[in-house]
């Protein structure tokens with residue numbers, strides 16, 4: 033786990049990088065504030081890592097030292113593991129930078145920003161075909177930090193609505209459950225565990241990586257708060273058949289709502305396959321989330337969640353607060369947050385318009401189809417959909433019939449040497465014997481960079497073909513050592529939480545997100561995006 037950091041004990045914190053160095057005394061020159069950054073004493077000292085320094089340092093030095101430290105991070109443009117936006121126009125960046133000091137929650141002080149959020153919610157709700165007839169209650173929504181927060185809110189709303197219904201019927205309301213695919217992103221496990229809802233999984237098989245609608249509906253009972261259906265799974269990008277689930281529920285007269293996790297597909301499907309019915313056009317779909325920072329084309333973190341009508345968002349979850357003189361209805365997990373991302377989302381939506389999004393998403397789909405075709409020609413097996421039937425990503429694996437003496441992880445490590453971050457990972461539980469690799473085609477992944485990647489994949493495979501088995505293993509070890517960043521004297525492993533047995537990953541070794549090739553395969557916390 034990368035973000036839950038362990039605080040080093042004194043023994044580790046005070047240990048020198050190289051044993052014995054603590055005994056060597058270096059001459060300390062008096063510092064002269066006017067010398068250059070690299071002539072100052074800071075350039076020959078370690079950057080503080082454990083104790084906040086007693087003294088200040090000049091701003092130029094602090095800037096340069098941190099910038100230099102960060103230069104060992106990967107290049108975001110070459111990070112093909114992540115869905116998250118790595119490019120925005122300068123004008124968008126300028127607007128976002130100007131909004132950095134604004135606290136989004138302070139509606140009284142920044143009413144225009146609040147209004148901009150409402151415009152975004154309206155546009156996204158209409159994009160998802162939310163009912164807008166006067167005869168129906170208005171749909172509603174809010175911005176969030178990302179899809180994870182949006183999904184937490186969606187889960188809470190489904191749980192509370194189910195509880196209220198059970199209470200009104202005088203029935204037991206202590207055993208809620210939620211039905212979902214075992215290929216869900218980790219945030220669904222979090223939501224279920226944090227809010228005490230039993231997780232009911234429809235497992236993937238060796239040749240089905242999306243939810244089986246029949247099996248899914250069979251798992252529903254009177255304690256089911258809802259079904260999660262995914263528009264663009266994290267593993268293969270495939271769209272789940274929300275319509276089939278909806279139609280089965282309607283046919284069997286089952287009162288169970290569907291929440292669609294459109295984290296990645298929410299800004300793709302409406303433009304590439306507008307005829308695909310997965311959204312509020314389906315009567316059982318009551319809420320949808322989308323990540324603004326994925327194909328919504330905004331830097332992290334912004335997400336959105338929309339409910340079909342207030343009926344699905346129980347009143348007791350919404351807080352009406354009078355903050356700094358203005359009444360506001362709030363349903364979020366966090367209170368304060370930056371306003372920049374919401375403003376960035378509005379910029380993208382009015383700057384690009386539907387035509388702009390359509391042009392970008394169609395290009396990405398064509399590029400990913402081209403990459404898929406090239407990889408098939410090179411002998412790989414394709415595991416993702418083409419022609420817009422899934423997200424613009426390519427999931428692929430080595431052909432086992434060819435008896436390679438290396439695996440997908442070795443190919444990923446080989447590509448890492450050129451700077452490409454292309455993750456290798458195992459499929460969801462019950463199909464975890466399958467190893468695969470995934471390239472996410474993002475806005476800044478043009479056809480010419482795609483060609484460079486293809487050349488490098490060819491080269492990687494040629495190199496591995498020429499190595500014997502031992503050499504491949506030695507090589508993988510070598511790359512692992514060199515990419516284990518942040519471990520200097522460090523304790524970046526969370527030993528206390530190793531070998532947990534609660535999550536799908538803990539129980540089965542599932543990686544809810546393709547891990548980065550930065551991390552060794554044995555790392556128990558491989559979900560890093």
Ligand SMILES: Cc1ncc(COP(=O)(O)O)c(C=O)c1O
Pocket residue numbers: 115177178179180181217219262264265266293295296323335561
């Ligand atoms: C299907 C799906 N749902 C939810 C999430 C979580 O989204 P976020 O990173 O915006 O919290 C992801 C992230 O990759 C995802 O792919």
